[in-house]
Amino acid sequence: MIGYKRVSTKAQDAQLQADALAEAGCARVFEDKASGKNIDRAGLLAALDYMREGDTFVVWKLDRLGRSTKDVLTIAEDLHARGIALRILAGTLAGSYSPKGEGKFFFTMMVAFAEIERDMIVECTRAGLEAAKAQGRTSGRPKAMTEEMIAAAKARRAAGESYGAIAKALGVGQATVYRHLSE
Structure with missing residues (x-):
């Protein structure tokens, strides 16, 4: 089992993911500190290159693998074509990915829902910030000097x-x- 952990910024900590991957029995873990928006992440590419037929690629949650439905499905299909299993430890899709029939349909729908959920969170956050700004409230660190x-x-x-x-x-x-x- 080969693990992959990702956080979006250098300020974030991936310890929770590391603990879950270790508990799952991952022999090796690759890491990225980058946004999931692009698939050109050094750790992800190294993990995909490292794995061989019969391996299992393990991620803590599906959103650690990628943000867009297309990217996640592309990675999952590539893994399946190479004879590599995909295992998700937590979240709605916890378990192993089955690229056939109902399993593929369910996986595709859940990936799409995850992407929509993220888009809605971003939209709500922006709306909240705009509303606060309209009310004269600012976010961030307070000014050091009045x-x-x-x-x-x-x-x-x-x-x-x-x-x-x-x-x-x-x-x-x-x-x-x-x-x-x-x-």
Whole structure:
């Protein structure tokens, strides 16, 4: 059994996937820290190249394999044609992929539903962010300096005070003062 784990960004952790793949008995695990939008992922390509007939390709959840119905089905069909089984450990499609008859139909429908679900999540997130913006709320990290602090920093700088002294007086970093005064 050959495992594959993927997270979308370097800031994310794949430990949950790693634990599940180890518990499933994967002899080797390949990894990517990249979006599932493209199939040109180094870890995925290395795993697909490494596997031989009789192996089982194991992923934690179907969405770790890919985001689009077409890409996931292409990978699954390629695996089947090479005599490699596909096993999904968690989620709606937990189990092994059967590329025949009802199994193929069910797999195809569930992959399509997973893609639609992701699209709906993205759409809802965008709508929520736009609604919050329309109400004057912003997302992300709060600004380090208020308008009053910037005005005070400008006055202190005009009086000849150093960036370091201004930063200390305002309780922010020197780079923050420099950045706000140079804008």
